Amino acid sequence: MDNEDFKQLKDDFIAQWGTLGSCWGINRTMAQIHAYLMLAVEPTDTNTVMDALKISRGNANSNLRDLVGWGLIKRVTYPGDRKEYFDAEKDVWAMFCIIARERKRREIDPALNLLQASSSKSFNKRDAEQQLFLKQTASLTEFVQTASTALNKIARAEQSKVLPFIVKRL
Amino acid sequence: MDNEDFKQLKDDFIAQWGTLGSCWGINRTMAQIHAYLMLAVEPTDTNTVMDALKISRGNANSNLRDLVGWGLIKRVTYPGDRKEYFDAEKDVWAMFCIIARERKRREIDPALNLLQASSSKSFNKRDAEQQLFLKQTASLTEFVQTASTALNKIARAEQSKVLPFIVKRL
DNA sequence: ATAAACTTTCAGTAATTACTGAAAGTTTAA
DNA sequence: TTAAACTTTCAGTAATTACTGAAAGTTTAT
Secondary structure (H helix, E strand, O other): OOHHHHHHHHHHHHHHHHHHHHHOOOOHHHHHHHHHHHOOOOOEEHHHHHHHHOOOHHHHHHHHHHHHHHOOEEEEEEOOEEEEEEEEOOOHHHHHHHHHHHHHHHHHHHHHHHHHHHHOOOOOOOOHHHHHHHHHHHHHHHHHHHHHHHHHHHHOHHHOOOHHHHHHHO | OOHHHHHHHHHHHHHHHHHHHHHOOOOHHHHHHHHHHHOOOOOEEHHHHHHHHOOOHHHHHHHHHHHHHHOOEEEEEEOOEEEEEEEEOOOHHHHHHHHHHHHHHHHHHHHHHHHHHHHOOOOOOOOHHHHHHHHHHHHHHHHHHHHHHHHHHHHOHHHOOOHHHHHHHO
């Protein structure tokens, strides 16, 4: 494959990965930057990302910050060079662990708080609607707790090597 | 708990469930309607949903249609009554199976197509960038395939009874 | 201190997504 | 066939989310 074709294929891949990102609640640009960095041989600076994806400085900066916040990329600096570079986690299972951990923290934990608050009230046993509410919130709580525990186990970074086997064995 | 307090609690729960929904790519209203129906003792018609959630007819109609599309709620009709009513799946594990199946279809399968298309090209082994691209797309493909298989197993409805045990045993 | 090299912020704007409500469409009954 | 009861559609609008680019901020070297 010559260089032109490869460039095209890579750009398409990045664009498509962005589209996919939006299926998950990840914004398009953030997913594209992530794809770009996953495919980059070396850590890359903001200007290079801006130019490659044709996005503004502000946009690049804030999405890079968010990716660092997720732990999906790391800031890299070199002595004698004051620019910051960014490097993506390239092991997909490690990546999965990171995402599992973050989504738990951002989505599961708040849900659990909400559910526990609701289902800990005392209800009128005579009222069918209140009974159903209690039953539903209680079983949702149990469900979310189970999910939370499962994600905890998955998210242990040291397990990233064994995780594929666990999942395959399901 | 008296009826006023309960109404308040239920409304708060529905509102919060909506907020949570947006964490997942589910829109707020759709999640709220779903919550409302999960807590409804009987199948409920469009007008009742509109009134309860203070939303327009069009909005109610399209979100109910989408929920039916996801398989999270069912249309119910009664002989001699030409209105349509909607009833939510109330078993949370069954619900989880439905969501797993749908998300696989909507998110995983397209990703897999994309990845397979990319990683099936022939690359220049001398070029480090092309090598990395091949390596990354190949391992992403493997990962997504594993995820897909796992979700397939999870999504078998008949397993909804055993699923809690599987997950807890992880 | 000054300036160069770089990063961050944020007000304004663009793009996307969700919602309304009235009109059009459909079904059933008489 | 007409009309009542209900559902669906969709053009217009509102709300939300993402992006730009210039200005302000920070760090380092001299």
